[in-house]
Amino acid sequence: MTATAEMTAPVLTAKDFANEQEVRWCPGCGDYSILKQVQTILPQIGIARENIVVVSGIGCSSRFPYYMNTYGMHSIHGRATAIASGLKAARPELSVWIVSGDGDSLSIGGNHTIHLLRRNFNVNLLLFNNQIYGLTKGQYSPTSEENKVTKSSPAGSLDHPFNPAALALGADATFIARSMDRDPKHLQQMLLRANAHHGASFLEIYQNCNIFNDGAFEIFTEKSSKAEEALFLEQGQPLIFGANKDKGIRLNGHKPEIVKLGEGFNADDLWIHDEKDFFKAQILVRLFDNPHSAEHFPRPFGVFFETQRASYEDAMAMQIDEFTAKKGKGNLDKLLQGNETWEID
Amino acid sequence: MSVPTQVVEDVVIKFAGDSGDGMQLTGTQFTNNTALIGNDLSTFPDYPAEIRAPLGTVAGVSGFQVHFSSQRVYTPGDSCDVLVAMNAAALKVNIKTTKKGGIIILNLDGFDSKNLRLAGYADGVNPLNDDSLQGFEVYKIDVTKLTREALTDISGLGVKEKDRAKNMFVLGFIYWLYNRDLQTTIAFLEDKFGKKPDIFNSNVLALKAGYNYGDTIEAFTTRYKVEKAKLPSGKYRSITGNTAVAYGLLAASEQSGLPLFLGTYPITPATDILHDLSKFKNFGVKTFQAEDEIAGITSAIGASYGGSLGITTTSGPGMALKGEAMGLAVILEIPLVIINIQRGGPSTGLPTKTEQSDLFQAYYGRNGECPMPIVSASTPSDCFDAVFEAVRIAVQHMTPVIFLSDGYIANGAEPWKFPQTKDLKKIEVSFKKELAEGETKLRPYKRDEKGVRPWIVPGTAGLEHRIGGLEKEDETGNVSYDSENHQIMVKNREAKVNNIADYIPLQTLDSGPEQGDVLVLGWGSTYGAIKSAVAELQGKGKSVAHAHLRYVRPFPKNLGEMMKNYKQVLIPEINNGQLIKIIKAEYLVNAKGYNKIKGTPISRAELVGAIEELF
Ligand code: SF4
Numbered sequence: 001m002t003a004t005a006e007m008t009a010p011v012l013t014a015k016d017f018a019n020e021q022e023v024r025w026c027p028g029c030g031d032y033s034i035l036k037q038v039q040t041i042l043p044q045i046g047i048a049r050e051n052i053v054v055v056s057g058i059g060c061s062s063r064f065p066y067y068m069n070t071y072g073m074h075s076i077h078g079r080a081t082a083i084a085s086g087l088k089a090a091r092p093e094l095s096v097w098i099v100s101g102d103g104d105s106l107s108i109g110g111n112h113t114i115h116l117l118r119r120n121f122n123v124n125l126l127l128f129n130n131q132i133y134g135l136t137k138g139q140y141s142p143t144s145e146e147n148k149v150t151k152s153s154p155a156g157s158l159d160h161p162f163n164p165a166a167l168a169l170g171a172d173a174t175f176i177a178r179s180m181d182r183d184p185k186h187l188q189q190m191l192l193r194a195n196a197h198h199g200a201s202f203l204e205i206y207q208n209c210n211i212f213n214d215g216a217f218e219i220f221t222e223k224s225s226k227a228e229e230a231l232f233l234e235q236g237q238p239l240i241f242g243a244n245k246d247k248g249i250r251l252n253g254h255k256p257e258i259v260k261l262g263e264g265f266n267a268d269d270l271w272i273h274d275e276k277d278f279f280k281a282q283i284l285v286r287l288f289d290n291p292h293s294a295e296h297f298p299r300p301f302g303v304f305f306e307t308q309r310a311s312y313e314d315a316m317a318m319q320i321d322e323f324t325a326k327k328g329k330g331n332l333d334k335l336l337q338g339n340e341t342w343e344i345d
Numbered sequence: 346m347s348v349p350t351q352v353v354e355d356v357v358i359k360f361a362g363d364s365g366d367g368m369q370l371t372g373t374q375f376t377n378n379t380a381l382i383g384n385d386l387s388t389f390p391d392y393p394a395e396i397r398a399p400l401g402t403v404a405g406v407s408g409f410q411v412h413f414s415s416q417r418v419y420t421p422g423d424s425c426d427v428l429v430a431m432n433a434a435a436l437k438v439n440i441k442t443t444k445k446g447g448i449i450i451l452n453l454d455g456f457d458s459k460n461l462r463l464a465g466y467a468d469g470v471n472p473l474n475d476d477s478l479q480g481f482e483v484y485k486i487d488v489t490k491l492t493r494e495a496l497t498d499i500s501g502l503g504v505k506e507k508d509r510a511k512n513m514f515v516l517g518f519i520y521w522l523y524n525r526d527l528q529t530t531i532a533f534l535e536d537k538f539g540k541k542p543d544i545f546n547s548n549v550l551a552l553k554a555g556y557n558y559g560d561t562i563e564a565f566t567t568r569y570k571v572e573k574a575k576l577p578s579g580k581y582r583s584i585t586g587n588t589a590v591a592y593g594l595l596a597a598s599e600q601s602g603l604p605l606f607l608g609t610y611p612i613t614p615a616t617d618i619l620h621d622l623s624k625f626k627n628f629g630v631k632t633f634q635a636e637d638e639i640a641g642i643t644s645a646i647g648a649s650y651g652g653s654l655g656i657t658t659t660s661g662p663g664m665a666l667k668g669e670a671m672g673l674a675v676i677l678e679i680p681l682v683i684i685n686i687q688r689g690g691p692s693t694g695l696p697t698k699t700e701q702s703d704l705f706q707a708y709y710g711r712n713g714e715c716p717m718p719i720v721s722a723s724t725p726s727d728c729f730d731a732v733f734e735a736v737r738i739a740v741q742h743m744t745p746v747i748f749l750s751d752g753y754i755a756n757g758a759e760p761w762k763f764p765q766t767k768d769l770k771k772i773e774v775s776f777k778k779e780l781a782e783g784e785t786k787l788r789p790y791k792r793d794e795k796g797v798r799p800w801i802v803p804g805t806a807g808l809e810h811r812i813g814g815l816e817k818e819d820e821t822g823n824v825s826y827d828s829e830n831h832q833i834m835v836k837n838r839e840a841k842v843n844n845i846a847d848y849i850p851l852q853t854l855d856s857g858p859e860q861g862d863v864l865v866l867g868w869g870s871t872y873g874a875i876k877s878a879v880a881e882l883q884g885k886g887k888s889v890a891h892a893h894l895r896y897v898r899p900f901p902k903n904l905g906e907m908m909k910n911y912k913q914v915l916i917p918e919i920n921n922g923q924l925i926k927i928i929k930a931e932y933l934v935n936a937k938g939y940n941k942i943k944g945t946p947i948s949r950a951e952l953v954g955a956i957e958e959l960f
Contacts, residue, residue, distance in 0.1 A: 021823070050806040055647070058814075065811050066824065071803035073650060074813030075643070076673050082640035086647030086655070087803075089631055090606050094651070094803055112643075115636040316631060323626035330628035332599050336592060336763045340529070341582045342383050344573065 014039040016049065019069040030181030030207035031060060034128060035067055037187045038097075042070075045095070045195050052095045055084045057109060059101040060135050061128035061207070078109025081116040081125065085312075088121045092313040095195070096123040102143040103133050106162050110142070114171040120199045122311040124191075127164060127204045132213035145290065150212075164204045165285040165304055174199035176285070176304040180206040182221035186232070186301065193303055199311050219291045220299055229291050233284075233302030238270035241298045249287075249297070256283055258297065273302075281305035348560075350524055350568045355414040357422035358519065361439050362431030362455075364398050364407040367512035372409025374516055376758055378529045380583035383573035384413040387873060388758045389421035389946070394613070394696045401455075401463030406438045415572040419724075419873035421757065423948040427522075429515055431455050431488070433464035436472060448482045450518070452511070454489035484564060488514050495554035501543040510551035517555025524570045527552055577762065584761040586754035587614070589728035590684060591621035594656055595628060596729070597736035601772035603654035607632045608644035613696045614752040615658045615686040638666035642683065646670060649679045650812075652776060652802035654736060658684040661703050662693060664710065672711045673814050674745035675838065678790070678798050681745040682735050686755045689944045698944025699753035701869050702920040707747045708898060708927060714835045716842040718742070719898040721749040723872035726761035728754065731895055733769075734849075740774045742845055743797045749897070751919070753946050754870045777801045777808065790822040795848070796841035843899050852901035857883060857890025863959050864911035866936070868894040868924055871917050871947055878952035889956060897924070905932045913959050915939060917947055 017039040025031045042052065052070040056062035058077035065072025075083050084098045098105075098116075105113045105127055116125065132150070133139040139152035143164065147156040168176045175197040179190040187205065194201035206217040220230045227243040239249040246261045248270040259265040274280060281304050289296035310318075324330075358375070362368045369390055376388050389410040398405030412422035428443045430436040432455030443449060456473055472478055473485065492514045496507045513530075520527055531549055538545035559565060584592075598605035607622050609615075611634070623632040631648075635641040642657040649655030659667065664685050674681045687703045689695025707719050718738050722731035728750055735748040777799035780787060789810045790798050801808050810822065818825035819833050855872075856879055857864075867875045872893050879891040892907060894900070908914050908928075916925040917939040925938040939955040941947050 048806065049809055050804055053803045065813070068811070069809055071809050072811040072813075073677075074811065074815065075646075076669055076814050079639060079643040079670065082635065082643040083647035083650070085635075085640070086606065086608050086633065086644030086649075087651045088647075089633055089644070090604065090648035090653040090655075091651040091803065111636055112640050115640065320626045320629060320631070324629075327627045330625060332596060332628070332766045335595070335625075336582075336766075337580070338582045338584075338763075340377060340381055341580050341763075342381050343578075343580055344383055344576045345578050 012043040012049070014043060017042045017069050019067065021066050023067050024063065025060060026211050028210040029060070030130065030209070031064070031128065033181040033184060034126070034187065034205055034207060035064065037184055037191060039068070041188050041191045041195070044192065047095045051093065052097065053087065054097045054099055055080045055087065056099040057101075057104040058135070059104045059133075060209070061099055061101040062104060064099040078104055078107070079112060081105060081109060081112040084123050085112075085116055085119065085121050088123055088313050089316055092122070092317060096121075098123055098125045100125065100127055102127065102129045102131060102141045102164070106142045106164060106167070114167070117168055117171040117173040117200050117202060119312040120174050120309050121313060122198050122200070124194045124201045124203065126194075127202065128207040129164060129204050130207045130209040130213055131216045132209050134209045134212050138212035163285065163288045166288070168202040169281060169285050169305060173202045173305070174309050175201040175306045176281070177202070178204045178206070178301050178304070180217060180221050180301065181208060190303070197306060199309060220301075229298050231287070231298040231300045233273045233300050233304065235273060235275050235303070238267045238272055240267065240270065251283075254283070256287065256297065275303050275306045278305065278307065348565060348568050350570050352570050352572060354416060354571065355412075355418075356427065356523075356569070356571060357410060357412045357425040358427040358429070359408055359410045359425040359439055359443075360429045360515070361406055361408040361435035362452075362512070363400060363434070364393050364395070364405050365400070366407065366431045367509070368407045368409050368431070371512045371516045372411060374530045374533060375519060376411050377533075377583055378520070378525055379411060379413045380581070380760055381529060382525070383581075384415065384571050385418040385574035385576055385760055386411060386413040386583070386758070387418045387421045388412070389753065390756045391945075392697055399463075401432055401434055401460050403434045403438055403465060406435050408435070408439065413571055415574050417574065417576070418759075419876045420946070420949055423950045427519075429519065431511070431515070433460045433466060433472070437464050437466070440477075443481065445480050446482070448484070449478060450515070451483065451485045452488040452515070453485050454487060486518070486558070491554060491558060492551050495550050496547050499543055499547050499550070502547055506544070507547055510547045513548045513551040514555035514558075517552040518559050521556045521559030522565065522568055524568050527556060576760065579762040581760045581762050583758050584726050584729075584763070585617075585756060585758045586722065586725040586728040586750055587617040587686065587756070588621055589726055589761070590732050590748075590750065591618050591625075593729040593732035594622065594654075594682075594736065595625055595630065596766070596769055597733045597772060598630070598654050599628070599766070600769050601654065601736065601740055601774050603652070603740065603774060605630045605656065606645060606648035606653040607656045607658065608635050608648065609633070609641040609658045610635050610638045610663065612638070612660045612663050614688055614755050615660050615663075615684065617755070618658045618684065618686075638663040639670060642667040642670040642681075645681055646674055646677070646679065649674075649681050650677070650802070652800070654740065655681045656684065657681070658686070660686050660688050660696075661690045661706070664703060664706055668711045671717065671745055672713060672715050675711070675715050675717060676814055676817070677812050678743045678838070678841075679745075679800070680739035680743060682732070682739050682748055683745060684732070684748045684750070687749060687751040695944045697752065699751045699870065699946060700919050700942065700944060701749075701751055701871070702923065702942070703749065704897065704920065704923040704927070707749060714839065716839050717898070718744060718746045718842055718845055719749060719896075720746060721869045721895060721897050722754060723867075723869060723893055723895065725754050725757050725759045727872075729761070734895070737770075737772045738845055738848070740772060741797070741848070742795065742841060743800060744842060749869060751870050774800070776805070778805055779807060788820040788822070790817055791820045792837065792841070796837065796844050846899040846902045849896045849901060851903045852892055852894070852907055855891040855893050856880065858888055859890070860910040861888035861890055862911065863887070863889040863913045863915060863956060864908060865889065865891045865915045865917065865956060866894070866908070866928070867891070867917055868897055871919065874947045874949050874952050875917060877949045878956060881949070881953055882956055887956075887960065900931070908932060908934050908936075913937065915956060915959060917952055917955065919947060
C-alpha cells in the first residue's frame with residue numbers, strides 16, 4: 001500500500017492554506033463556508049502543503065483551487081475527476097482533492113465521476129450541490145427538483161433529478177457522505193472522515209447559491225426546521241430525529257418507517273446505523289423525499305457507507321511490482337532487438 | 346522430383362480470403378520468415394472493419410500484401426506477382442491488381458456455387474471455367490480436402506476446427522514455392538498453441554502437408570528464390586509502425602528519465618500501441634484504459650502535471666473528442682504527446698482504411714488561438730524516431746505535441762536497423778525545484794530564451810501555485826481578463842511554438858537535384874510511393890527531387906527557400922488537399938496537388954503518371 005505523504009512540514013494553521021487572491025464568489029455564497037472548513041481541517045491532516053493538490057472543473061465551486069495555498073489546477077468542465085485519476089496514478093503519494101459542482105460532475109462530467117468511484121482512486125471528491133447552474137446565471141441542473149422554473153425552464157423543468165448518494169452507491173463508491181455548508185462542525189467532521197478513508201471518498205455538500213437558488217436547502221439547514229427535517233447519522237446509534245428527539249426510523253422488514261418514541265417503540269426498536277452495511281446503505285440513500293410533501297422521511301446527513309477496497313493506484317503499483325519481480329527489470333536493448341533478427345554485412 | 350530454382354529480384358504476394366480465413370496471420374508469418382532471410386520488404390494488411398464481415402462476400406475479404414526484394418523496397422507494391430485467393434470473392438477483389446502473367450493460386454473449395462453467388466458472380470458464371478483468367482498462371486488446389494486428409498490422424502478435433510488449419514497448408518505451399526524454411530512458423534505455433542497439442546499438431550501437419558504438396562505434385566516446374574537485400578550493414582528486425590511508436594515512447598521515457606503514463610481509449614487503428622505498452626510494466630510503464638477519449642487525454646494531462654511523460658493515443662474521431670483538453674494543455678503549457686493514427690473520415694468513416702485527412706484537424710481543430718507542434722512519421726520504422734522527437738519537443742518546449750501516423754504505416758511492416766540504447770540521444774529535462782537567486786516570488790509563466798516556462802510539479806516545497814484554463818497574466822500566471830495581456834499571451838504561446846523551428850533540423854532532400862523542374866513534397870505515409878516514383882523518373886533523366894517533411898508545424902526554416910529552387914512543386918496526399926493549402930497560405934507558392942481519397946495508399950505508378958504530367 002502506498003501511504004499518502006506523511007507530515008514533513010511544521011505545524012500549520014488555516015491561514016497557511018489561504019493565499020492573497022481575492023475570493024470572488026457572490027457575497028453570502030455557501031462556497032465561502034466550505035472554503036473555510038477545508039482550510040480549517042487541512043492543518044489537522046498532517047500533510048505538507050506541497051503534497052496537496054486541489055483539482056477542479058468549471059463552475060462557481062471550481063474557482064476553489066485559486067484560493068488555496070497548495071498546488072492546484074482549475075481545469076475544464078467535467079474533467080477534474082479524470083485529471084485527478086491520472087495525477088493520482090502517476091503520483092500516489094499526493095493528497096488529491098477534487099472540487100466540483102452538480103453540473104460539473106453529474107452532468108457534463110457524469111461519466112468520469114462514476115468511473116472514478118468504481119476504480120476507487122484514493123482521492124476526495126467534494127461535490128458542491130446547489131441544484132442550479134450558477135456561473136451561467138441560473139439554469140436547472142441535474143439535481144434540480146422537477147418542475148423547477150429557471151431561465152431555461154420558464155414553464156418548469158421536465159427532468160427527473162439525480163439522487164447523488166444513490167448514484168455513488170450504484171457506482172460502488174467505497175465512501176459516501178453528505179453534509180451542508182451551514183453546519184461548519186459537521187462539515188469539518190465529514191471532510192476529516194473523507195480524508196481518512198483510503199479510496200475514493202464521495203462527499204456531497206449542500207451549498208446555498210443565494211443568487212440563483214436561494215434557500216434550496218434551508219429546510220435542512222435553518223434552525224426552525226433542521227431538527228425535524230435533517231437526520232444526522234452516527235455509527236452504532238439509532239436513527240433518531242425531531243426537535244425533541246422523539247422520532248425514529250425503524251425497519252419493518254425491508255421497509256423503513258417513522259415511529260414515535262414512547263408510543264409503543266423505544267430506541268432499541270430503531271434502525272441502528274451501520275456504515276459498513278451495504279444493504280442498509282441502499283435503503284438509506286433512498287431516503288430522498290421531497291421535504292415539502294405531506295408524508296416524508298427526514299434527509300440523512302453523515303456517512304452513509306464506508307468499505308475497504310484496494311485503491312486503483314495501489315493495485316497499479318502492486319501489479320507493476322509483481323510483473324517486474326516475475327519478468328525482471330525491463331531491458332530496452334533486449335526489447336528493441338526482439339526475438340528474431342538478421343545481419344546484413 | 347527436384348524442381349529447378351530460379352533467382353528473382355522482386356516479388357509481391359497477396360494472401361486474400363474471407364476475414365475468418367486467417368490471412369493476416371498467414372501474411373505476418375510469411376513476412377517474418379522473409380525478414381529473417383534478409384530481404385527488404387514492405388507489407389500492407391487490408392481488412393474489413395467488421396470482426397466477422399459477411400462470409401464469402403466481397404466486403405468480407407481480408408488481404409495481406411507482402412513486397413520483398415533483393416533490392417530496396419519502399420512500398421508494398423502496386424500490383425502482385427502472386428495472388429493466393431481462398432474464395433471467389435478474394436479473387437474478384439484482387440484480380441484487378443494482379444500482374445498479367447502472374448501466378449494465381451486458388452482454393453477450389455471456395456469456388457462452389459454458394460461462394461460464387463456470395464461473391465456476386467452472375468448465375469452460371471465461374472471464373473475458373475471461363476476465359477477471365479487467361480494470361481495468368483492458374484493453379485487450382487483443393488486446400489480443404491488436402492488439409493482434411495493431412496489431419497485424418499488427429500482425433501481430438503472436429504472438421505470445423507481442422508479446416509482452420511487451411512491457411513497453414515497454403516503458407517506451407519508458398520514456403521515451398523519460395524524455398525523457405527518452416528522453422529520460424531513452427532516455433533511461432535509452438536509458442537501460440539504449445540499448450541493445446543491437437544491444435545498445434547494440426548497446424549504443423551497442415552503446414553508440412555502444404556510444403557510436401559509442392560514437392561510431390563508435378564504441376565510446378567519452377568521454385569523461386571530472392572537473395573538477401575543490399576541494405577546498409579547491421580542488425581535488423583521486422584517492425585510495424587504501431588510497435589515502433591510504442592518502442593519510441595518507451596525509449597524516450599528511458600532517455601528522459603520521465604516515467605511513461607498512457608491514458609487512452611481503444612480505437613482502430615491505434616489500439617495496438619496500448620496493447621504493446623501495457624506489456625511493458627517491468628519498465629514501470631503505467632497504462633490506463635480510460636472510460637472514454639476525453640478521460641484518456643485528461644488523465645494523461647494529470648500525469649504530465651505530476652511530472653510523468655503523459656501520452657494519449659487515438660484516431661480521428663477520438664481526436665475530435667480530445668480537442669478541448671488539448672486546448673487546456675496548450676494554455677497550461679505542459680508537455681503531452683497526442684498520437685493520432687489516422688483513418689478514413691469524417692465521423693466513423695473507414696475505420697480500417699488509411700487516410701491523411703486529419704492534418705487540418707491537427708493544425709486548426711481547437712477553439713481559440715491554439716497552436717500545437719505537429720510531427721509526422723513516414724514509414725513503419727520511422728515511427729520510432731519521429732515519436733521520440735515528438736516527446737523531445739513536448740518536454741523541452743513545455744507544449745502538447747501532435748504525432749501523426751496512419752493506418753497504412755501503423756499496420757505495415759518493414760525491416761528496421763534497430764538502434765542500441767547507447768546510441769540514442771538523451772532528452773534533457775529539468776524541473777524547477779526552487780526560486781532562483783534574486784527571485785523573490787514564483788512566476789510560473791516566466792519564460793526562458795526559448796519562450797518556455799518552467800515545469801514545476803506538485804510536491805515541490807515552496808513553489809505551490811495554481812494553474813488553469815482561464816487566461817493568465819503574463820509571467821505570474823494569475824487569472825487575467827485584461828485585453829492587452831490576452832494579446833501578449835496569445836503571441837507568447839504562438840512564438841513558443843514557432844521558436845521550435847530553431848531546435849529542429851533543416852529540411853533536406855531525400856533525393857534529386859538541389860535545383861530543377863519539379864520538387865515532390867510529401868509528409869507521412871506517402872514516403873515510399875514518392876520515393877520510388879521519383880527514383881523511376883530520375884532514372885529516365887527527369888529533373889525531379891523529393892523532400893519529405895517530418896516536422897509539419899513549425900516547418901523547417903529553409904522550406905520556403907527550398908521550394909523556390911524548383912519550377913514546380915507537387916504535393917501528393919491521401920486526402921482532399923490539406924498540406925497543400927497550408928503550404929500555399931504560408932509560402933504563397935503555386936504548388937499542385939495529387940490527391941487520392943480511396944482509403945488506400947497512393948501507388949508508385951499513378952504517382953509517376955502525375956509527376957510526368959508536369960513536364
Ligand atoms: S452564483 Fe451562486 S454559487 Fe455562484 S458564486 Fe454566486 S452564490 Fe455562489
